Amino acid sequence: MKTYATIDSSEESLIKVTFTGEKSTDENFNQYLSELSxxxxxRINLSIIFDARKAGIPKLSHQKKQATWLSEHWKLMEKYCNGTAYVISNAAIRAVLKVIFSFQNQPVPYKIFSTIDEAKEWVSTIDNKKAKKIS
Structure with a gap:
């Protein structure tokens, strides 16, 4: 099976999800969602950067499955996720994100960027805001 996305959690509070460019299949998409869960x-505060610069367009059924995942993980995201940054350079992939969010929005702040550096900068600002609220 070819991997749909890799998840790097080597930095404790920053998760990087990188889409590989492989087509979504039931098997690799389910694995991606399982790893994302x-x-x-x-149960620690974290932020997520989704690097979708190489992402292909997932099947509509997988877009709906992603929306269902958001719904099922709403409370966990609300409690532990500071926000999500999406790095998307392709207009079609931006449209896919809008479709997913039309099925189910997400409970945390998010923003779309063209570069990883912009995404990292934004994530660091939301991490700082949340830390100040907790203190």
Missing amino acids: KIYDN
Whole structure:
């Protein structure tokens, strides 16, 4: 099976999800969602950068499955996720994100960027805002 996305959690509070460019299949998409769920196992505050510069357009059924995942993980995201940054350079992939959010929005702030550096900068600002609210 070819991997749909890789998830890097080497930095404790910053998760990087990188789409590989492989077509979504039921098997690799389910694996992606399963791995995405695991990032909440430690119950710590985190931010996520989705690097979709190489992403292909997932099947509509997978877009709906992503929306269902958002709904099922709403409370975990609300409690532990500071926000999500999307790095998307392709207009079609931006449209896919809008479709997913038309099925189910997400409970945390998000923003779309053209570069990883912009995404990292924004994530650092939302991390700081949340830390100030907690203190």
